[in-house]
Amino acid sequence: MGMRNVSLMVICALSVRAGLWAQDGPNVEEGKKADFSRLVVAGDSLTAGYQNSQLIFSGQIHGYANVIASRAGVGLNLPLLPAPGFPQVSIVDGFAVATGIQPVARENNQQTRDVAVPGFT
Secondary structure: OOHHHHHHHHHHHHHHHHHHHHHHOOOOOOOOOOOOOOOOEOOOHHHHOOEOOEEOHHHHHOOHHHHHHHHHOOOOOOOOOOOOOEOEEEEEOOEEEEEEOOOOOOOOOOOOOEOOOOOOO
8 A cells, every 4th residue: 555545544534533523622613513424435445344355244344434434423334245255265275365256245235335446546
């Protein structure tokens, strides 16, 4: 991951944190709070929750984009892919090896607000 991507992630995380602090901060005008109800995230595999060489439910819910959205109090309606995930992965001699690329029906069919695509930058 390049320095530019790391910098961008830090800036995004800080801006979300600043918005959350503003909700509780001492100088907030009455009735003015940060509105994250239309939060949409875009990016690459890390934003999508791609972990352990595949896109799978457990990686998606623990991905940084979903963690930030949860802290902001909003849902991303993740497309939640159940096991065996995509692509299907097996461990061979301690290495993750793609064993299949069959599409998996997602658990959540609502419009997602995590439009990240693994492999795209």
